[in-house]
Amino acid sequence: MSIPMTASQVLDREFLEIRAKVLELAASFDRVDRAEGVVAGDPRLSLIHEAINVLQSDADDRAEQVQLIFSLHYNDEWQRQFDIASGG
């Protein structure tokens, strides 16, 4: 299933919204910089920069990639480590 609107129509509709979101990000970064203290080594900042790089790619699953950047790793050995098994 696809979106009924053309790409141009989507951009027409969302341009101002996208612009506002980018501006909010820029202002947030400025706010962090203006405040006292240093967060350069904060791993959350690295995640944010990694996510922003995804936005600049032309992949078609950017939302999923950004979600995964901010997600804990899944370890398929977890059931053995927790000694958990379902019935049935």
Next chain:
Amino acid sequence: MYYIDPHIHMVSRTTDDYETLAKMGCVGVSEPAFWAGFDRGSVDSFRDYFRQLTDFERKRAAQYGIQHFTWLCINAKEAENVSLSREVIAMIPEFLDAPSVLGIGEIGLNKNTKNEATIFVEHLELAMQYNQQILIHTPHLADKYQGTRMILDMLCDDSRIDRSRVLVDHVEEHTVRHVLEEGFWAGMTLYPVSKCTPQRACDMVEMYGPERLLVNSAGDWGPSKPTAVPDFIIEMRRRGHSESLIRKVVYDNPVQFFSQSQGFNFKALDASETPATK
């Protein structure tokens, strides 16, 4: 357009909210048992809560023509208290034959701990023992992907589970595919900051199609919007989607999923009266 909100915590909302929901076209709600904002101290607290869900809320909703259904469990946050959880699980069958009970939920994980997983499996056992449908909460934010995969592992390991009778809720872009590919129903929760927006929910309908997808508000005591489902309806319309597609997601799908429970004594409204069919 008539719609059903398949996941909303009305015990946290005012009676005015019921009136607003009715005015927006809501004809049915399904309310899973959840965390009250604090950890309860005894099994009797849960007994009273289940009485509220199966009796009081049902009557309160009915005043506005909204049919109220519910799910019972001890939620993942309180599952860290394993002994209390087991007392609650042992007490739940007292309520399973109450009118409007759809099954066991919202069970799940919160911080993906061993205790949470233990109690999750014991809830599955209860559901199997009493042939109940299951509604599942997936964790928030960074814990969601890991927790959803863990939940799917436990569900898929149990060959007794009919996947068409299980709803995995709060899916987002990184979890929806896993849930649908395993044959479960998936719920998208429209909730500020920690879950999904109406726009992104529409995106997921466009990417995955409308089959086995539900959309809900999860309106509760936190910052949330009980009328979020109408926001989804408006966004779908603005994009040019058909009324029949929208109605499938917000009305037909919940009816189809819930109809698998004997507690779903829903009185359908005359479809010819809904704007969707004009």
